[in-house]
Amino acid sequence: MMVSRTRFASVIALCFTMILVNSVTTHAASINYLPFENAELGRNSNAYLSIYGTPSIELKEAFVNEIGVYAKAANAKWGAPTSAIMGMAIIESGYGTTRIAIHANNIFGIKAWGYNPPNAWQLKGQPNEDYEAIPVLADYGRDRIIYDENKRRDNWYRKFSSYEEAVNYLSGNLLLNYRYGFALNQYRDRINSGWSNEDASKQYLYEIADAGYNHLGGEYYRNTITKVMEEWNLYQYDEKGFADTVGHWANEEISFITSKGWANGYPDGTFKPGENLTRAQAAKMISNFIGLKPTGENIQFSDVSDSFWGKDFITRVAQHGVMNGIGTGKFSPETYMTRAQMAQMFFNAGFYQQVSTTETSEFNDINKSYWAFSAIETMKQEGIMAGYPNGNFGPADPITRAQMAAVMYRIYQKE
Template sequence: MFLTKRIVILLVGILFVLSINGAMVSASSNNYLPYENTEAGRNSNAYLPTSNPSRGDRENFINEISGYAKEASAKWGIPASAIIGMAAVESGYGTTRIAVNANNIFGIKIWGTNPSQGWQLKGQPDEDNGTVTVLSDFGVDRVIYDEAQRVDNWYRMFSSRQEAVDYLAGTFLQNQRYGFAKTNYASNLKKGWSSERASKQYIYEIANAGYNHLGGESYRNVVGQVMAEWNLYEHDENTFKDIHGHWAQKEIEFLMEKGWIDGYPDGTFKPNASLTRAHAAKILSNFLGLTHTIEPIHFKDVPSSFWGHDSVILVAQHKLMNGTGSDQFSPNKNMTRAQMAQVFYNAGFYSQSAENHMSSFTDVHNGHWAHIAIETIRQEGIMAGYGDGRFGVNDSISRAQLAAVMYRLDQKGWNQN
């Protein structure tokens, strides 16, 4: 394992500890060993920062690393927000002895005796399974080791913080152990995950693969707090290339964060594209968390190899969407606004069904097959008509329009998932 096991002490409030213990800060900056200072020389204190950075110091550190991280992300595909958050956490905003003396802001180790490009953190606890020679023992956490023969407390030395970022993103995280996480990160973005969700998942995966000994859940939470505090996700690319400034951007981002909608392999969402019946089935089944029933259903035009097969069967089993006749579902046909209103009605997204009175829309006569559904959904404020008095029964509903409607449903508490 290349990273120190103790550097994560920083994650649980180390700056607070430093602020109430001035002696500890001073001693750590002088690199005391156990026999030189009974408190500051303790082995576990070897990892502590050399100073207590102010808010301004931390902000300056974030700003500096952000520039390096964005460039590295563009070159090697590692989320910039993760790089910045990890640097802040692992280095105490650039104040650990490793960061100060070796520009090593990630705690990357080099195992070996006096390795080239290495800097030794003397006095740290034995991380080589008890094999380090003990010269003297002054009690708990105050052990004197034979530093000349150690292989477990050497850290890679960098000429600058930028070099450290480039090594992490371009070399260390590209190896066989962690490379899979970058592939998953890119895939998750293409599926429509938000920058926050995808970056946190990346942190989780590399930690579970061995980057951090506390495990994925813990490391994701700690680094995630730093990423949220400084809004580091703004340094990542937008999840969908084509929704910036779109009228439904907020709604689309909300739904993809929930995992209810996906994008296309090219990183787009295509918000203005018409929604197909298969895509509608998938989104609805995700939104409602549908599970299969025992009812056997088969459509001739939806073979088991079709990408949306399970979703189509689910919505049909739950009577949300019907076939189009002769055992057909017509998965690639566009979803009309009338069909969508009927689906929402079938799903029970209303408190009271509308009465069969005069239609509110010029293009929906009283005998229209979706009249009751349209009127009910209108009175619930889920779907509205156009300014010219029409509902647009035969108009195709766009992907953005469905996202907006789904968002309203969730805000109204209609999501049953």
């Protein structure tokens, strides 16, 4: 039975309204129409495409950066190559701009077969992928067929709360099942036998697709994903390190100090380089850096309990006079380390050839009466710390974890 075009016009208007509400769909004029949205231009195959032509470079970069964090963490936990996960997400979701990605956060096209299954979203208008015939409401020609969506079980997609959940489901569930799990073992064996990250990741994609992940086969899927992996150099994410330091200005420094065991990342596979450093974290890093041993001196701080994770490190830095309390018997372990405190800490640790003898500071915000004057000027003299372009030192500004890593690395190279 043919359906009137008047009915289709109202459907088109409704679809446009729904699409425009979504914050991602800012270029509705270039939407890839579906048959029930436009009887002349609509295509069933358009259901899989980006909702607008080509995403902007800014949108692409933001998507790659975000997925990189989740994929790196997933790799650390389950093992699938980070570059492959990222490449799959880019291709399957059009950098997060397909209907499935927008409405279900499903960036891998993972299906949930059935008639209105729970926790799923229906992609209306896609081609028939069922094993049985689906009732047709209107037929405008090849790739322009309108199906009875109430009778479909082949176009429902698992709904995720976030991209991160989608990445974790793919890596920790789907790719570990009986069908694809062998590919992960093969990938690990190849890496251990000397294969490059690039070649091992490509072969991994071939094997999961050949096992049924993509109906077009291993060769097609490997070649398709390889293009974006090379375009964005996604293989760099396969290097051992942290999910959120790839491309970061202090990536080399962070990788170095963590390889030495002077600092650690977080259980989720991140380092959080931009996070402010606490005094307890600083105590741990400097203690590990210079190999402090307990002296036996009984030093207690009222705000550092015996069960506190940094208790031993705090005690050691205090015993050696590298870091001191803040007065009134407290250490204030959870407050942020400032630039002045960092300068004083490295000064106390003896990282200098000669104490600065200057009587005046070149920094606008530091004078001779400032409590950390000598430490700041000495660290500047040694080339360990510097000020800002505006002539200030910013003594009260907090130090980030990346900045601490950079200074430690600089001192190590200098020494």
